[in-house]
Amino acid sequence: MTLFLDLDETLVHSKTDPAPINYDFVVFPRIDGQIVPFYVLKRPGVDQFLKMAATKFEIVVFTAGLEEYASRVLDLLDPKGEVIAHRLYRDSCRQIGGKYVKDLSDLGRDLGRVAIVDDNPMSFSLQPENAVRVKPFVSDPEDEELKRVMEFLDVAVKFEDVRDAVKFFVGGVVGEPVG
């Protein structure tokens, strides 16, 4: 089974200058010819989450962010390259009405065997039945959303079709934040 994970506000929160008080690392992508520092704060539990999820699922990070920025963040989230099997950036999104949409039907995977975890319902608007929506993470040190996603993963392995697991997990209210 393949797990498509959003990056911004799902696994991390990044901001540009001025520097916030709390951040885990800084990346310096070149955007439109200019080096722009991004201060990156990891969502609580993200390291354990990725490590655990990778033991059971193929992990693909699918972000609407620019490769120039996101690839640097992913290099630091997965320094040994052991966790994230594939990386998809903005150029893999579809643009619908000016918004970036992540079309899972296009990626050579059986839709019964894929789930997407994302804070933005627009991202999964083409396959909401595959989606576990999370609250956007900004800075809350008490955030426990990834724990809830882990609970979903424990459920998902018991279902043949991931969409049934999603239905079961969110109690039929597809697209609602989990838990």
Ligand SMILES: [Mg+2]
């Ligand atoms: Mg996001």
